[in-house]
Every structure is written in structure tokens, then in C-alpha cells.
Amino acid sequence: MATSTPPPPTPTLSPTDPTPRYSYRIIHTYPHDPEAFTQGLVYENGVLYEGTGLRGRSSLRLVTLETGAVQQMILLEDRFFGEGIAIWQDRIFQLTWQSRVGFIYDKETFTRVGEFEYVTEGWGLTHDGRSLIMSDGSATLYFLDPDTLTVTGQITVFDERGPVVRLNELEYIEGEVWANVWQTELIARIDPQSGRVTGWVDLTGLLDQSNLSQPVDVLNGIAYDAENGRLFVTGKLWPTLFEIEVFPISDTP
Template identity: 55%
Template sequence: MVKRIASLLVTLLLAGAAHAADIPVYGFEIVRSYPHDPQAFTEGLFFKDGFLYESTGLEGRSSVRKVRLETGEVLQGTTLPSDLFGEGIVDWGDQIIGLTWQTQLGFVLKLGDFSFVKKFSYAGEGWGLTKNKTELIQSDGTAELRFIDPATLKEKRRVKVTADGKPVTQLNELEWVDGEIYANIWQTDRIARIDPASGKVLGWIDLTGLLSPMFRTGQVDVLNGIAYDAATKRLFVTGKLWPKLFQIKLIRKK
């Protein structure tokens, strides 16, 4: 079973928050679509030096890979041990830092050749991972974001994410975008734009209908995976087992 099923209460709270008058809602325009491996159960995603780096989940199928954006071709990668469920990844210096779901175990790889450097531990679950200039930022499926010292890989502090004063749970894959944290809300077509200082939701991105119904076979899973090319301001999104990755432009709806 892939993660716990989100409760009806959480769904209702999120729905209410999404329609709050003081929180902007953004739609999207597809700028370009790219091939994406339909066997990739996407957990983490980031863009660096012209390439995508992606982590995939599920026991026995978890991997970390370097991907050519234009073709979806996997150029380099490594497979995690079969008992690990891969989760979010982020680059820091010349390394890739990654999480696993319920084993309370993280790992560090060399960015250049994906060779193993070390492992580390943390309490609770590992979901998404991103960074600001000085810290790593981790989600664990709750309404809290953990800020991690990249040198020691130890937790420094937490920030609770709220919308209209209510906690927003199911925070999953993360991306740092121009001073905000973007977070997939698991099992929804929504991304939260979060103020990293206060934890307040600054906006909702509604990606309903992004993947055409013609691709929504029984195999495709939920929206998950955000990458940002800060140099060219390109925003990329995809989902678990999706055959497409999209570059999108945000359009304010209200």
C-alpha cells in the first residue's frame, strides 16, 4: 500500500483552504511537454545544469537517476536496495542527498557518478526534500517542514504550514522557487506556495486537467514532482507513472 490514505477531514480542510478569499489561486498554461518514463514512480525531482535528476519509489523499484529533459532518456542512475522505498532528493554541493519513506534512513551519493557516500538517520517518515541557500528542507507527510543542517544532516527547527490558520497536511514533494517553497499536496492536483518563514500558504496552484484523459489509464498515479530552472524561470511538473512531464506557466485565477 502506497502511503496512508488521506482522511476525509484533511480533504475537506484543504478544499476549504483552497477557496479562501484571501489566498490566491493559480491555474496553468502548458508551455511545452516532454517524454517521461511511465515506469517511474516519481518521488523527488530537481533541475541542475541542463538535466533533470529524479528519484523513484516502491520497494524493489526505487532509484535515483539523471535524465535528459528533451527526451526523457535515463543517462545515469543507481538502484536502491530492494527493502528501501525511495523518496525526495536534493543536490548539495557535489552530492545528492536522498530520503526513504518509513525506514528512517537517508543516503548521500556523489553527484558525478552516483556512488554511495554515506547513510544517515532521522525520526519519522521521509517524503519531500529541497533546499534554500543554507539549509535542507524536508517534509514528512504532516503539516510541518523540517529545516536541516546540510553539514550534519541534523534537524535544526520546524515550521508549521497553515492556510487561514488551519494546518495543511500531506505535504509531499518540495521545490524552492524564488524564495517560496512549492509543495505537492499528496493525492490532490494541488501545489501549495508556502512562505518559508511563517509557514503560511501564499497561494494554491490548481493543476486539475494537466494530464490529458487520454493518458489517464489505470496505471498513472497522482501528481508529484516539481523542478525549477532558476536561470530561465522554467517550472516543470509531472506525476507518478506519468508518460509526460510539463513545463507550465502560472496564470492567476482569483
Template identity: 50%
Template sequence: MKHTLYSILFFLSFLLTISCSDVYQFELAHKKQVTLNETFKITLSEKENKPIKSMQFFIDGKEVNSDNLSLTVNTATYGLGKHSVSALVFFDDKSKKINNSFEVLANKKPLVYKYKIINTYPHDTKAYTQGLEYYNGYLYETTGRRGQSSLRKVDIKTGKVLQKTDLDKQYFGEGMTIFNNKIYWLTWQAKKGFVYNLDTFEQEREFTYHKSKEGWGLTNNGVELIKSDGTNRIWFLDPGTLQEKRFLQVYTNKYAIANINELELIEGKLYANKYQQNTITIIDAKTGIVEGLVDLRPLEKEMKKTQNLKPQDEVLNGIAYDKENDRLFVTGKNWGKLFEIELIAKQ
């Protein structure tokens, strides 16, 4: 009896499978990788050409106008990076959503730069550098690690710490910037930042960030704070609410640049340390296009002549720019030297 029951159930299941063979099978066809400013087409199809009543296309969650079962996309509208694309299809008194994505790459190759050392200055070997900024003749620096994070005002020529305040031991300090005579300082994984009085180093307020993954680098463009979070995204924060308004995705003509760390805005370009790579990436702050790559690996070799560096830890990090005198400074985590360098494009 039990065997007969199982046979009946199996037969009914088989019949159900046959009856469901008429299920619609949709497909979104398009190029997976495209170049900025390129126009391409996205097409929806039903594998067996079954009738479709209507449909709607969405890119990054927003509905876009389409021509029947196809959509023409101008990548300039969406910018660099990965973008979601979906189609909501109505058929046979039913509906179904099909999801996919495309990736927009930069439309030009980055220039490659080498460098020349102009000057060398002393730097505190106990400074695990996270943020660095030049302001009114001094370097302002934030250091990391829990229980060791500090905010400092430093004399460039001597490396002497002129003013210092420590961060609460529960936090891991990260990047900083000076904006409207206030110091803004990020923490790593606490999703929290702090605002300090520039003159007294007294903490005046704190803020939280929720959209970006973590706190890494920080700079500003005179209107907004600009933040990295360890991915390939650069976030722009409202100076009043200190909330993330928007982001750029950073790309070369071949791939995304991840692990973006300390930031410095120089003449409309973002100079960014790429964590553990001992390189600086020069980024168009409006598009996210990587316009230049600076190979600073020889600086690590220069440091190793006088100092043992912990691999993958005591790496290049820290970029500061003296606009008035056109001086570019770089250093590293616990490095004993601060370098003034000049960038030279390779021919």
C-alpha cells in the same frame, strides 16, 4: 455479618466523597483558534473562587512571564500551528498542572492559480516519481517503491535516462535534492537518508532522522536541507549533522495543510505537492503561510487521454525549476509526460 461490613465500607466511602468535595477545580480560558499576529489573553480560574498561592504559565513547554492569573500572548512570537499551553498551580500546600492548547491560523487568504502548458516532454512510465530537480541542464529524479527505487539523471527533451543507480531493495525511495554538489535522498519509513556523489552516483554516506515522522519531500535553501514528512510540518536540517533543527507548521487562514509531499524552493517560496490532491501549495518558507494554491487537476485529465492512471496512486508528484530560464516542470508517478507550465493568478 458480610452485609453489615459492606454497609460500613459504603458509608465510609460516602464520607470520603463528601470530604473531597472541597477539591480545587481549575480552568484555563482562552480562544481555541487565533490569527497570526493577533494578541489574546489566557486566564486561569478556580471554579469556586478558592484561594491560589501562586502559579506558572508554560507555552510549548517553556515558562513565560504572566500577570497573576492571566497571560497575554502575541501569536507572532509562536507562529502558525498548534501550541500547548499549561499552568502549574500551587494551592493549599499542593500543586496541580492544567493543560490545554491553541491553534494559530494564517492571517491572509491564499491566491488561487491556474496554469498554461508551455511544452510537453516524454517521461518514463516506469518512473514512480518521488523527487525531481533541475540542475545544470538535466533533470535528476528519484523513484519509489521497494525493489524499484532508483536515482536517475534524465535528458529533458527526450526523457532518456542517462545515468541510473538503484536503491537497496529493503528501502522505499522518496524525495531528493542537490546540495553542495552532493545528492541527498530520503527513504519513506526507514528514518534514513543517503548521500551520493553527483558525478558518479556512488553512495558516500548515510544519515538518520528521528524528530520528523517519515521521509517524503526534500529541497534546500543553500544553507539547510528542507524536508517534508507527510504531515503539515516542514523541517529544516543542519547540512553538517543532517539532524532536524526546527520546523514550520503550514496553514491557510482556515486549516492546516497535511500530506505535504515533494518540495521545490523557488524565489523564497516552497512549492509543494499535496499527496493525492493534484495541486501545488505555495508556502512562505519563513512563516509557513500558504500564499497560493495551484489547481492542476486538469493535468490528470490531460494524461488520461493517452494513459490509464491508477486512482489515488499514479498522482501528480514532482516539481523542478530552471532558475536561469524561468521554467517550471511538473510530472506524476508513472506519468508518460513531463509538463513545462506557466502559473497564472485567477482574477
């Protein structure tokens, strides 16, 4: 049966155990800006914070959940391709793709108050209450000190078939890192201690593309309302943001 809070992962998976799979059901749909190339998504205090990409169109936004209206927005310089975002205390961190620089903003005003460098590409970003967690499109997740922005650790993400690459947008949910896998309709549920994928959430068919007026890009964007157990997902250039529930796919027919 579907529950608002994601069901717990299967305990003590060995490296060779088959990874459990999960399906979904749609609880609610909300409008989403079809011009937003979603790269990062965070829910906090009733609103969404969204980072978007594409050179010349990259932005940081404050968005009304119910209407999709943009309340506040700052554009990045044209040379930057915006990527994942995370909120830490009174700051917002935003990665860029290939420029190897990230930006720090005041959460209330969106004033840029700093920047930081890293040696990989920037893809997804979240935090676990202690460290920022960053992906770079590989199978590696990096842990960063949120004050110094130095790398304090890293893990390789894997399932029974080996390393899981193309990890994209990230969200920390109930002790796990959830990651979009680029160019798939899958979300990996990841144990941040071991790197083991504890579950695959299959969102195949989530967006009905039969009646769309313009092309869309891939599934990307996960946000979690921890207080109410609500899970939100969307994609790049998607006209809809979905609230979903996930549930295990039974092993029996």
C-alpha cells in the same frame, strides 16, 4: 498574464485572509518514463535528477530533459522505498519513506558516500541555499543542517482553514517552498519563515488520462530552472513531464 518566473505571492496575508489561487498553461511537454514512480525531481545544468519509489524499483536517475532518456541510474536495495531528493554542492541527498534513513551520493558518479537518520517518515526534500528542507507527510517542514544533518528548526504549514497536511515533494522557488499535496492536484506556495500558504496552484486536468495505455498515480514532482525561469511538473508513473506557466486567477468573473 502568464510569466515564466512565477508571479510573486500576495504580500502580508493574515492568518484568516483567503489564499490566492493560481492556474496554469502548458508551455511544452516532454517524454517521461511511465515506469518512474516519481518522488523527487531537480533541474540542474540542463538535466533532470529524479528519485523514484516503490520497493524493488526505487532509484536515483539522471535524465535527459528533452527525451526522457535515463543517462545514469542507481537502484536502491529492495527493502527501501525511495523518496525526495535534493542536490547540495557536489552531493545528492535521497530520503526513504518508512526506513528513517537517507542516503548521500556523489553527484557525478552516483557513488553512495554516506547515510543519515531521522525520526519521522521521509517524503519531500529541497534546500534554500542554507538548509535542507524536508517534509514527512504531515503539516510540518523541517530544516536540516546540510553538513551534520541535524534538525535546526521546523514550521507548521497552514492557510486560513488551518494546518495543511500531506505535504509531499518540495521545490524551493524564488524564496518560497512549493509543495505537492498528496492525493490532490494542488501545489502549495509556502512562506518558509511563517509557514503561511501564500498561494494555491491548481493543476486540475493537467494530464489528459483519456488515451493512456496504463494507469497512472498522483501528481508529484516539481523542478525549477532558476536561470531561465522554467517550471516543470510531472506525476508518479506519468508518461509526460510538463513545462508550465502559472498565473493568478482573477477575483472578478
